[in-house]
Structures are given as structure tokens and as C-alpha cells.
Amino acid sequence: MSATEQNVRASDLEMSPSFIKGWLAMWMFTRMNRWTVLGFLLLIPLMTITIDVGSQSQFIHLVLEFYQRFLLPIYCLTIFGPLIRDEVQSDTIGFLITRPISRAKLVLLKYLVMLVKVQILAFAAATILLLVGVIRGVMVEGLIVPFFISQAVAIFAYGGIATLFGLFSKKYMVLGMIYGGVVEFSLGRIPTNVQLLSMFHHMKGILAHSEPVRDVLHWEAAGFGISAAYTLGAGAIALVLSMLLFTVREYHHADDMQK
Amino acid sequence: MSAVVEVKEMSRWYGLVMGLNNVSFAIGSGLTGLVGPNGAGKSTLISIITGQLKPSSGSVSLFGEAPFNNPKVLQRIGFCPERESLPVEMRPADWLTGLGLLSGMSAASARMRADEMLERVGLAREHWQKKMGEYSKGMRQRVKLGQTLIHNPDFVVLDEPMNGLDPMGRQDVAKILKSLAAEGVSILISSHILAELETLCETNIILNWGRVIASGSQQEIRADVRNWSEELAIICDDPQRLAKVLFDAEVLAGYDINQQTDTLKIRLSEPEKFYPAWTGFLLQSGVTVYEVRGQSRSLKQIFEKVTS
Structure with missing residues (x-):
């Protein structure tokens, strides 16, 4: 690199960082709490120890009802909720929003980087979980593909919703719990079209492609494409709302955030 | 003198509390000091100028444009906040490189500039491999100054840049700021160490209760005050x-x-x-x-x- 390039003035640099530069920067800045990582990788596999050897029914309940329905959304909430919120609370947001990058792009890049990191982590955790299932002789036939698809789209959707909650309020955990209780656990069980609002309703449609799951939990299979589209669509809407909110709302000192 | 920053009849409220009250001034090239007691509105003013907040009324323009969420303007600004919060898990060169990338620099250029800036702000090499969570106040201040300058900005805003620095450190920072001003960079410094502002800045803006009480060169302010x-x-x-x-x-x-x-x-x-x-x-x-x-x-x- 020439000395001239080194001394180039800010006004001569490209107006806004390219997607790749922004991605690289966010990859460096976005970190996951080590306890969250450990919990992800060890908690559920450890819990399979409590399953009776050979009991597929118990495995299905643990993996789908507890892990995918309850634990995965909470993980997403604890990881994506603080995505921007933590920067605001720790007062490091000023270093980012005074850079020549639009706020919407900042949220998008942070979300996408974290999404990739969580998908990798969740894939590893799910692999360990299913391996333990195989070792204990409780692995369910035809579950692997629906399980991974359902998990991937759920992380996208819950991640977007948690990002929105985090930007909306510092009490994003409370918002998330209310959302979970009202939408996922209540509306999602009402057998009318209102259950379409529940992400887990669509995940059930994907997971029910496994026959033993249908038998044990009495879920009905739905098209992979339509279920995934509903879930991804909800995540995308939440993400766009997050980008809009971060663009129009002023995030400044931690004190302001207390309001 | 062409104005880099122009503030016209600008006010800013926080709910019912007035942070800035109908302030107007211009900032040109060279070093400008921003003086005022706690609660005078300095941080609000800096936040508006650096595009973190919007004015409630009136206007602010940097290089002819409003700064809020405006990459074209933000590209030319370097901002050093008063707050000491840094990403505690990161090493300074990585952090500066990331911020350089966000400012539109290439990865190689950002990495080189990061090292160059850490040298320039006088952060001893033996500390470069430490995480910033282990840094003293003075070391953090130096890293913050480094990130301010990584992309060669045309306008630099420093909120209490001397905080936590020992006398030698203050001298180093003053030297850097003077050399930047000599290169044609416009600099706005807020500081409560008034003696330093006096020796550094050709012009000053004095704020109190959200209003500009006096502004201009030190001679002009003295003349104003002499009239009182x-x-x-x-x-x-x-x-x-x-x-x-x-x-x-x-x-x-x-x-x-x-x-x-x-x-x-x-x-x-x-x-x-x-x-x-x-x-x-x-x-x-x-x-x-x-x-x-x-x-x-x-x-x-x-x-x-x-x-x-």
C-alpha cells in the first residue's frame, strides 16, 4: 500500500462501507456471552441423560416441546435482545452511529452476523443433541431434516423479534416473556387462523413430517415451503421494523435509555 | 473563514427540560473550545453536531448538510466521546481496524492505520495485546483519540479529551491537536481544563443554561466581558x-x-x-x-x- 493511500482523507473514502467491509467490522465487534455458548452446547445434551433408555416419546417431548418450543426462543431472546441494546447500555453505540453507515444497515449487519454465529452454534448443539439421542437409542426416524429446518427458520424469526424487542425497550426479556405467553403458548393453541401468528405453530407443521412426532404429539404436517415462508416472513418484518425504529429513534446516553 | 459547522437558532428539549435554547454560532477551521459548567448543554450540542441527536427546532449543518443519519457528513467527522466505555473484550488494534472498515477503509489500510494511530497517540506497544478492559483511564483516552483519527477526518469533535491523562499525556494530545489543526483539520474541544483550552484554542464558545453566553476569539470575548x-x-x-x-x-x-x-x-x-x-x-x-x-x-x- 502506498503512502498516498495511507494518508487519504476521510472525504476521499467511499461514502459508506461496502457490505463486505461492514460485515467484517461487525464480525469483529459482535460477540456472544461464553455462558450462553456453554449452555447451548451442554444443557440439552446433558438433559437427555434423564430420558429412559429407548423411550422415543420422552426424547420427542424433550427435544421438541422443551428445546424447540421453550428453550430456543429464550436463547434467541438473550442473544438478539441485547444486540444493539448492550451497545446503548454500555455507551459504545456512539462509536458506531458516528461512522458513515446508515443506522438501518448497522442493524441489518449486526443481525446477520449474529444470525450466522447463532446458526453455527445451534447446528453444533443440535448435532450433539441428536448424537446423544442415537447413543441412548432414542433417535426418532425422519426427524433430522425437519428438525434442522425448523431450528434454522425459528432462529431467523425469533432473532428478528428479539432484536425488535431489544430496540424497543431495555426490558426486552419481559416483552419476550409476554410475547411467548400470549402469542406462542396461547394464541398458537387456538384452532382458528389466529394460530398462524405463532411461530411454533409453523414449526410444528415442519416437524410433523416425522411420523413418530405425529404419533406422539398429534401434530399435523404442513408444507415445508409455506411454514418456512410464514416464519421467515415474520422474522423479516420484525427486522425491517427494527431497522426503522433504530433509524427514527434517538439512542444516546444510557440515561436516555432509562426513559 | 468558511464555516464547517453552522448552527442557527437551534433548540433541543428533553421532554419539558430544555437542553439547548436558541443557540446560533459557526465553527471554522482551527481549534475551537467549548466551555461551560455541568448541565450547560455541551454534551447535547456535541451529540447534535455528531449526528447522534436531532435538534428540536432550528438547524445544524456540517459541510452544508444535516448530520443525523447522514453517512456523507459522518464520513468526515471524527468523534471522541467523554465516556470511557470501550469494548472491554477487544484489543485496541482490532477495534480500530473494525472502525476503520466501517469508515470505508480497506481491510489492509485500516489495519495499517490502526497501528499508526496507536503509535501516534502514544499507547506503548507492550499494551497492544491486552484487552481494553484492562486499560487505565489514560490508556483508554489514548485509544479513543486513536479511533477518532483513524479515517483522517476533516472535522474532529473531542469531548473532554484530557480527562484521565497525566501532564505528559496532555502535552502529547495538545501536540497532536495542534499538528492536526496545522494540517487544516477543524477541531472542536470541550474541556473543563480551561487553562489548556486557553493555550490551545484560538476561538471559544461559552455555554451556560443551554445558551451561548459568548463566542469568538479570546480577544473578542475579553472585549465583550470588559464591557460588562x-x-x-x-x-x-x-x-x-x-x-x-x-x-x-x-x-x-x-x-x-x-x-x-x-x-x-x-x-x-x-x-x-x-x-x-x-x-x-x-x-x-x-x-x-x-x-x-x-x-x-x-x-x-x-x-x-x-x-x-
């Missing part, structure tokens, strides 16, 4: 008698007598009334005057005066 009141030291044979005459004439805002040196220090409430009648006061008191000295005000004294 004056301080004099008078050495004479009977300072007490002279003080009584002046006190009775109701031209004093305050006085102080040093018996050992026979010096009467006075602060005038109405200079325009005092000076025409000065010889009359002397005749009336009958004192013999040996010396009269006008007190040249430091920035600190001016600041205390205008914010009192």
Missing part, C-alpha cells in the same frame, strides 16, 4: 479610604484590600460610570496613587464571570 465589568488593582497610600469613597459612589461590585502591599483590588459594577468620574474619586479621597493595573482575565476568570 472590569477589575483593577490600585496601589496607593490609603486603600481603605479610597475603597470607602468608591463604595459610597456605588460603582463597586466587590473589593479586596491587601494591607501589606497597600493594594486595593476592585471589581466594577458599572465601568461606564466609574471611568469618567475616576479623577473626581481620587480628589475626593485625597489618596496618593502609585500604580493602577488592569487585570487581564484568563479564560477561567472570563468563564467564571459569564457563568456567574
Whole structure:
């Protein structure tokens, strides 16, 4: 690199960082709490120890009802909720929003980087979980593909919703719990079209492609494409709302955030 | 002087609380000091100028455009906040490289500039491999200054950049700022160390209660303040008698007598009334005057005066 390039003035640099530069920067800045990582990788596999050897029914309940329905959304909430919120609370947001990058792009890049990191982590955790299932002789036939698809789209959707909650309020955990209780656990069980609002309703449609799951939990299979589209669509809407909110709302000192 | 920043009749409210009240000023090239007590509105002003907040009314333009969420303007700004929060898990070179990338630099260029900036701000190499959570206040201040300059900005805003620095560190920072100003970079510094602002800045903006109390070069501010009141030291044979005459004439805002040196220090409430009648006061008191000295005000004294 020439000395001239080194001394180039800010006004001569490209107006806004390219997607790749922004991605690289966010990859460096976005970190996951080590306890969250450990919990992800060890908690559920450890819990399979409590399953009776050979009991597929118990495995299905643990993996789908507890892990995918309850634990995965909470993980997403604890990881994506603080995505921007933590920067605001720790007062490091000023270093980012005074850079020549639009706020919407900042949220998008942070979300996408974290999404990739969580998908990798969740894939590893799910692999360990299913391996333990195989070792204990409780692995369910035809579950692997629906399980991974359902998990991937759920992380996208819950991640977007948690990002929105985090930007909306510092009490994003409370918002998330209310959302979970009202939408996922209540509306999602009402057998009318209102259950379409529940992400887990669509995940059930994907997971029910496994026959033993249908038998044990009495879920009905739905098209992979339509279920995934509903879930991804909800995540995308939440993400766009997050980008809009971060663009129009002023995030400044931690004190302001207390309001 | 072409203005880099132009603020026109700008106000900012936080709910019912007014942070800035109808302020107008311009900032040109060179070093400009921003002075004001706590709660004067300095941080609000800096946040608006650096595009973190929007004004409630009025306008602010940097390089001719509004800064809020405007990459074109933000590209040319370097901002060093007062707050010490840094990403504690990161190493300084990585952090600066990331911020360089966000400023549009190539990865290689950002990495080189990061090292160059850490050298320039005087962060000893032995600390480069440490995480920033282990840094002292002074080291954090240096890293913050480094990130401000990584992309060669045209306008630099520094909020209390001398905080936590030892005298040597302050000298280093002052040297860097002076060299930047010599390169044509416009710099706005907010600081409570007024003596340093006095030696660094050609122009100052004094804020109090959300209003600009005075602005301009130090001479201009002094002239303004001189119009409001004056301080004099008078050495004479009977300072007490002279003080009584002046006190009775109701031209004093305050006085102080040093018996050992026979010096009467006075602060005038109405200079325009005092000076025409000065010889009359002397005749009336009958004192013999040996010396009269006008007190040249430091920035600190001016600041205390205008914010009192």
C-alpha cells in the first residue's frame, strides 16, 4: 500500500462501507456471552441423560416441546435482545452511529452476523443433541431434516423479534416473556387462523413430517415451503421494523435509555 | 473563514427540560473550545453536531448538510466521546481496524492505520495485546483519540479529551491537536481544563443554561466581558479610604484590600460610570496613587464571570 493511500482523507473514502467491509467490522465487534455458548452446547445434551433408555416419546417431548418450543426462543431472546441494546447500555453505540453507515444497515449487519454465529452454534448443539439421542437409542426416524429446518427458520424469526424487542425497550426479556405467553403458548393453541401468528405453530407443521412426532404429539404436517415462508416472513418484518425504529429513534446516553 | 459547522437558532428539549435554547454560532477551521459548567448543554450540542441527536427546532449543518443519519457528513467527522466505555473484550488494534472498515477503509489500510494511530497517540506497544478492559483511564483516552483519527477526518469533535491523562499525556494530545489543526483539520474541544483550552484554542464558545453566553476569539470575548465589568488593582497610600469613597459612589461590585502591599483590588459594577468620574474619586479621597493595573482575565476568570 502506498503512502498516498495511507494518508487519504476521510472525504476521499467511499461514502459508506461496502457490505463486505461492514460485515467484517461487525464480525469483529459482535460477540456472544461464553455462558450462553456453554449452555447451548451442554444443557440439552446433558438433559437427555434423564430420558429412559429407548423411550422415543420422552426424547420427542424433550427435544421438541422443551428445546424447540421453550428453550430456543429464550436463547434467541438473550442473544438478539441485547444486540444493539448492550451497545446503548454500555455507551459504545456512539462509536458506531458516528461512522458513515446508515443506522438501518448497522442493524441489518449486526443481525446477520449474529444470525450466522447463532446458526453455527445451534447446528453444533443440535448435532450433539441428536448424537446423544442415537447413543441412548432414542433417535426418532425422519426427524433430522425437519428438525434442522425448523431450528434454522425459528432462529431467523425469533432473532428478528428479539432484536425488535431489544430496540424497543431495555426490558426486552419481559416483552419476550409476554410475547411467548400470549402469542406462542396461547394464541398458537387456538384452532382458528389466529394460530398462524405463532411461530411454533409453523414449526410444528415442519416437524410433523416425522411420523413418530405425529404419533406422539398429534401434530399435523404442513408444507415445508409455506411454514418456512410464514416464519421467515415474520422474522423479516420484525427486522425491517427494527431497522426503522433504530433509524427514527434517538439512542444516546444510557440515561436516555432509562426513559 | 468558511464555516464547517453552522448552527442557527437551534433548540433541543428533553421532554419539558430544555437542553439547548436558541443557540446560533459557526465553527471554522482551527481549534475551537467549548466551555461551560455541568448541565450547560455541551454534551447535547456535541451529540447534535455528531449526528447522534436531532435538534428540536432550528438547524445544524456540517459541510452544508444535516448530520443525523447522514453517512456523507459522518464520513468526515471524527468523534471522541467523554465516556470511557470501550469494548472491554477487544484489543485496541482490532477495534480500530473494525472502525476503520466501517469508515470505508480497506481491510489492509485500516489495519495499517490502526497501528499508526496507536503509535501516534502514544499507547506503548507492550499494551497492544491486552484487552481494553484492562486499560487505565489514560490508556483508554489514548485509544479513543486513536479511533477518532483513524479515517483522517476533516472535522474532529473531542469531548473532554484530557480527562484521565497525566501532564505528559496532555502535552502529547495538545501536540497532536495542534499538528492536526496545522494540517487544516477543524477541531472542536470541550474541556473543563480551561487553562489548556486557553493555550490551545484560538476561538471559544461559552455555554451556560443551554445558551451561548459568548463566542469568538479570546480577544473578542475579553472585549465583550470588559464591557460588562472590569477589575483593577490600585496601589496607593490609603486603600481603605479610597475603597470607602468608591463604595459610597456605588460603582463597586466587590473589593479586596491587601494591607501589606497597600493594594486595593476592585471589581466594577458599572465601568461606564466609574471611568469618567475616576479623577473626581481620587480628589475626593485625597489618596496618593502609585500604580493602577488592569487585570487581564484568563479564560477561567472570563468563564467564571459569564457563568456567574
